[in-house]
Amino acid sequence: MSDETPICSAKGCRTAAVWVLAWNNPKIHAPERRKTWLACEEHREHLAQFLGLRGFLKDVVAFEEWQARES
Known part of the structure; x- marks a missing residue:
């Protein structure tokens, strides 16, 4: 992963992401x-909710935990 701050995927949001x-x-x-x-x-x-309604959501994990799993 890069050292850049991860940004929320919501349209128009520029806030730092804390969840994956x-x-x-x-x-x-x-x-x-x-x-x-x-x-x-x-x-x-x-x-x-958007992903869940479509049956797509598999997991919600704190960004730091996800990053640790990927290392």
């Missing part, structure tokens, strides 16, 4: 594949 929302679209991705969206505190619930 891991998701997968089963129609186009292999079951083990995980795409990620980043979220600030304010947008975490909204983004999780």
Whole structure:
């Protein structure tokens, strides 16, 4: 990962991300594949609901924990 501050994936948001929302679209991705969206505190619930309603949301993890897993 780069040293740049991660930014929330919500449209128009420039706030630092503190959450990783891991998701997968089963129609186009292999079951083990995980795409990620980043979220600030304010947008975490909204983004999780968006993915959850579609059956895509697999996990919500603190950014620091996700980064540690990836190391």
